[in-house]
Amino acid sequence: MADEFCRAVDDGMKLSKRIYFGKDRAVAPPKLPTLMERSTNALLPKAPMVYAVISDPAIVDNPDIASYQPHVYGRCDPPALIPLQMNAIEMEIDCYLDTAIITVSGTWRLHCITGSSSCDCRLAIPIGHEGSILGVEVNAMRKSYSTQLVVMDENQSATQAQNGGFLKSNIFMLTIPEIDGGSNLSIKINWSQKVVCSNGEYSLNVPFTFPEFINPAGKRMAKREKIRLNVDVVAGSELLFKTTSHPLQEVRRQAGSIGFLCDNDVLSWSKDDFSFSYAVSSSRINGGVLLESASVHDFDQREMFYIYLSPGDIQHKKIFKKEIIFIIDISGSMQGKLMDDTKNALLSALAKLNPDDLFTIIAFNGESHLFSKSMELASNDAVERANEWINTNFVAGGGTNISHPLNTAIEMLSGARSSVPIIFLVTDGTVEDERQICDMVKNHMINGESICPRIYTFGIGSFCNHYFLRMLAMIGRGQYDAALDVDLIEPRMLSLFEKASSLILANIKMDMLDEIDLVEVFPSHIPDLSSEGPLVLSGRYKGNFPETLKVKGIMADFSNFEIDLKIQKDKGIPVQRVSARDQIQLLTAQAWLSENKQLEQKVAKLSLQTGFTSEYTCMIMLETDHLKKIKESSGSKEVLKKKLSKHDANVQGQRTILLPHVGIGFGDLKATAENTPPGYETKPEMAEIFKAASNCVDTVCGYCCCMCCVQCFSRMNNQCLTVLNQLCIGLGCLACLECCSHICCCGDDN
Numbered sequence: 001m002a003d004e005f006c007r008a009v010d011d012g013m014k015l016s017k018r019i020y021f022g023k024d025r026a027v028a029p030p031k032l033p034t035l036m037e038r039s040t041n042a043l044l045p046k047a048p049m050v051y052a053v054i055s056d057p058a059i060v061d062n063p064d065i066a067s068y069q070p071h072v073y074g075r076c077d078p079p080a081l082i083p084l085q086m087n088a089i090e091m092e093i094d095c096y097l098d099t100a101i102i103t104v105s106g107t108w109r110l111h112c113i114t115g116s117s118s119c120d121c122r123l124a125i126p127i128g129h130e131g132s133i134l135g136v137e138v139n140a141m142r143k144s145y146s147t148q149l150v151v152m153d154e155n156q157s158a159t160q161a162q163n164g165g166f167l168k169s170n171i172f173m174l175t176i177p178e179i180d181g182g183s184n185l186s187i188k189i190n191w192s193q194k195v196v197c198s199n200g201e202y203s204l205n206v207p208f209t210f211p212e213f214i215n216p217a218g219k220r221m222a223k224r225e226k227i228r229l230n231v232d233v234v235a236g237s238e239l240l241f242k243t244t245s246h247p248l249q250e251v252r253r254q255a256g257s258i259g260f261l262c263d264n265d266v267l268s269w270s271k272d273d274f275s276f277s278y279a280v281s282s283s284r285i286n287g288g289v290l291l292e293s294a295s296v297h298d299f300d301q302r303e304m305f306y307i308y309l310s311p312g313d314i315q316h317k318k319i320f321k322k323e324i325i326f327i328i329d330i331s332g333s334m335q336g337k338l339m340d341d342t343k344n345a346l347l348s349a350l351a352k353l354n355p356d357d358l359f360t361i362i363a364f365n366g367e368s369h370l371f372s373k374s375m376e377l378a379s380n381d382a383v384e385r386a387n388e389w390i391n392t393n394f395v396a397g398g399g400t401n402i403s404h405p406l407n408t409a410i411e412m413l414s415g416a417r418s419s420v421p422i423i424f425l426v427t428d429g430t431v432e433d434e435r436q437i438c439d440m441v442k443n444h445m446i447n448g449e450s451i452c453p454r455i456y457t458f459g460i461g462s463f464c465n466h467y468f469l470r471m472l473a474m475i476g477r478g479q480y481d482a483a484l485d486v487d488l489i490e491p492r493m494l495s496l497f498e499k500a501s502s503l504i505l506a507n508i509k510m511d512m513l514d515e516i517d518l519v520e521v522f523p524s525h526i527p528d529l530s531s532e533g534p535l536v537l538s539g540r541y542k543g544n545f546p547e548t549l550k551v552k553g554i555m556a557d558f559s560n561f562e563i564d565l566k567i568q569k570d571k572g573i574p575v576q577r578v579s580a581r582d583q584i585q586l587l588t589a590q591a592w593l594s595e596n597k598q599l600e601q602k603v604a605k606l607s608l609q610t611g612f613t614s615e616y617t618c619m620i621m622l623e624t625d626h627l628k629k630i631k632e633s634s635g636s637k638e639v640l641k642k643k644l645s646k647h648d649a650n651v652q653g654q655r656t657i658l659l660p661h662v663g664i665g666f667g668d669l670k671a672t673a674e675n676t677p678p679g680y681e682t683k684p685e686m687a688e689i690f691k692a693a694s695n696c697v698d699t700v701c702g703y704c705c706c707m708c709c710v711q712c713f714s715r716m717n718n719q720c721l722t723v724l725n726q727l728c729i730g731l732g733c734l735a736c737l738e739c740c741s742h743i744c745c746c747g748d749d750n
Helices: 002-018 337-351 380-393 403-412 434-447 466-475 486-500 511-515 575-594 597-610 636-640 669-673 686-704 707-714 718-744
Strands: 049-054 080-083 085-096 099-109 118-126 132-139 143-151 164-168 171-180 184-194 196-198 201-206 223-232 238-244 249-254 257-266 274-281 286-292 303-310 322-329 358-364 368-370 420-427 454-460 480-483 503-509 517-522 535-542 548-555 560-569 617-625 648-651 654-658
Touching (some): 002 049, 002 080, 118 132, 132 171, 143 171, 143 597, 322 337, 337 380, 358 380, 358 403, 403 420, 434 466, 454 486, 466 480, 466 575, 480 486, 511 517, 511 548, 517 575, 597 617
Parallel strands (some): 085 223, 286 560, 322 358, 322 420, 454 480
Antiparallel strands (some): 099 184, 118 171, 132 143, 132 184, 143 617, 164 171, 196 201, 223 257, 249 257, 286 303, 303 535, 548 560, 648 654
């Protein structure tokens, strides 16, 4: 899909050459990208962008200056995409602990079609690390659009809606229908993404790189670009400013809070993503507890809490010795780039092991293949032998059996005493016995040793059950990550390994939570604290929260650790919104495991209340035509919450457009059984095209070349035969031209 999108944008850039901007030399057209800049994936958006969807190339022209244009025959199939010129942009970022809420407001002009015509516009929104789209509002000349979440019908997941969805795992698309040429589009976009922590430094990267060709045509006049940044962490902490990509001016500073502003006149829009990094000054493990009361409209009237534990200054922190087993999927679907990137990530991980760490590798498909039947020290010789074994045995083929290698790994790590045992599972498939696997691991954790094996899971593509992997990691007190796009396998897998290999506090307990009434904690099994990021717990409770929360654990030298966390109330940090995404995902994993409909309904309610998408809700777009009188109805809000059974419905005079479901689903057993690689799309081969053409000719000849036709042709005069001959030649030429346009001349500038 990404390649098709780039080709459509490339076609749109060629069509934009038809736009006439006048004879004034000072009024220059936007600079078009070079051939290298139009290479594969180079035209993917790196900031919020809007495109005109052009099916009829004849409507492409300047809406302000009518010009003579040669007539264009035919249509664009698939439609071309012309990037719209951007007139204004403003961004506001609120960083709360490990989550950032981003709001982008901008104005784009449909500058590329005649004023008497209209076309659809496509909005593309790149989202940062572990992002989630929260909402979109669009205002045009005659219409306005806004997105909203509703509960999804059981049969709605199969609906083939075409007005939006994800182009890639980090690029959300939305189609805005029927916009008049020359109109200005005012768009407000809201999404969330995670703040990344590494080596004690917190960093945020927001897609904000705009191409040169979206600058408005005309004299180089200054344009206003505004960025607001607010950072809030636990009160009492000192924030240390590190780096930034844009010139920021500090406008506010308090204990645990800081505000910046960038408000400048620019000649061209931002050419870099907005990045910002900071550190929290502390020489030891620290944290805090935030409390928030439920609103009157909250479906759950229990109080909310948010527990934040930070590793502090990690320079002098000792990490646990590791006994790690890598369980790597080598089934038939892991062929090609998937296998190569997984091997590269595994080889890099082995190179980072400490000499006193123990390791082994289990490669699995339908069977299990062990590098060594016992754990080996990570010496240079052992790592070199492991590299040779990986290059020899990592050959994609066979089915998928996760249960057997996981059982083997747990048995091998059962005797670990002076280290943290870790299982690192990587797969791209779904298996039928996933619930039985979770039950097996849960029973082992209950009856296991003082430090049970930690399970870190990594999912590749959309065919594996990510909720099974998330649940398995939660039961195993580890962490989960994924690469929905196959080009992210290596960096994301290495990032998860860094977290697993840098544990500084294990067996964390908060006994006082058990004394609170009706308490619910996410995640229910507390993972270990890593130097590569904070530990975050959230949940609900009823009654009185203790004045201090005592946290206990075991340090890397197996000494006992204890700290009292202070309780803070109403500190301006929206606890529910910051924790909603993680709670929805963990609750969904629990609902999948238990097959509990009440939990599914709870997830749907939380999704509707907070605006974060889920597997049980879908997004709709409401279109309001301001030229029509809309009758007010006091019950309109209740109508919107009802389940939708059709694509379009009338709600208070509005047109309701159902968008495609954006959930990742619960895996694909059929694709796994057939060893279908993630991201695979069926495309007809050239031989199949010519075979189909040959079959078509044979069929026509079979119907036409009979004795009746021969007798009919023998009775025709010369003029009729000449006309028929010319008609056949003309049809043949048209067929050849169509074949050339699709096969031979693809991507030709001429």
